[in-house]
Amino acid sequence: MAVLQVGDVVAAMDGLFPPSAAQSWDRVGLSVGDVDAAVTRVGFAVDPCEATVAEAIERGAQLLVTHHPLYLRGTHAVTSATGKGRWTMALVREGVSLFSAHTNADVAASTSALAGLLGVRVERPLDGETGIGGVGELEEAVTLAAFAAKVGEVLPKVPAGILAAGDPEREVRRVALCSGAGDSLLEEANAAGADVYLTADLRHHPATDHLWNSGCALVCATHWASEWPLLGEMARRLAELLGPSTPEIYVSKIPTDPWNIVVRQ
Secondary structure, three states: OOOOEHHHHHHHHHHHOOHHHOOOOOOOEEEEOOOOOEOOEEEEEOOOOHHHHHHHHHOOOOEEEEOOOOOOOOOOOOOOOOHHHHHHHHHHHHOOEEEEOOHHHHHHHHHHHHHHHHOEEEEEOOOOOOOOOEEEEEEEEEEHHHHHHHHHHHOOOOOOOOEEEOOOOOEEEEEEEEEEEOHHHHHHHHHOOOOEEEEEOOOHHHHHHHHHOOOOEEEEEOHHHHHHHHHHHHHHHHHHHHHHHOOEEEEOOOOOOOOOOOOOO
16 A cells, blocks of 8 residues: 555645635645655644644644634744744754645535534524634523533533623524634624524624624634634544545644633632
């Protein structure tokens, strides 16, 4: 059997998550590495950062697949003077390639991964123009408090936890979803007739304006936690496509949210 190479995995990932589906500002695909290098182990993580790069090296991965790109806004230098420069140098030095699938993976899999954990039957994207997010229904209505608790159960545990806004006893059945930062789609959630909108990184003014104008209830997770379910979905689809040629795969459980301390007052 031919040795699997980085280029083979890149081609498979691009087939599953076409770069053409990424938004124009995004930077997806292979950013570090040798397409001809052999691959026996692949790691999946949300962020390319010191912790996940070190984990990939420690676990003997030759390819690290991340959701977020390393250089989203580009760079003119790769040096030890910056964190990203040090991580890039470590990847090259240790022979680990880096690939990202960002908004193209959001369109294809982020919503289905999150919805599957919550039992939401997705009917359509939340944003019809980009295909991002989703709108659907639960099999049975629950209270907002129960829905928020369910979100806390199915997402990985992080210090910041889960926030919710609205009447705890409000009936929730129709759900709008957007993993990652989603307060730009608050109006779309309302227009979809959602009882609750689950997303991350909700800012004060957009959230309060939404609620004060009789908007749907809100549930806010952290960015990393809301996007972590995507990793397992990407890994599963890659394994299905590659079949017997599939390398060893691991999904990182290292939380890379910036918020690691919570003070309850």
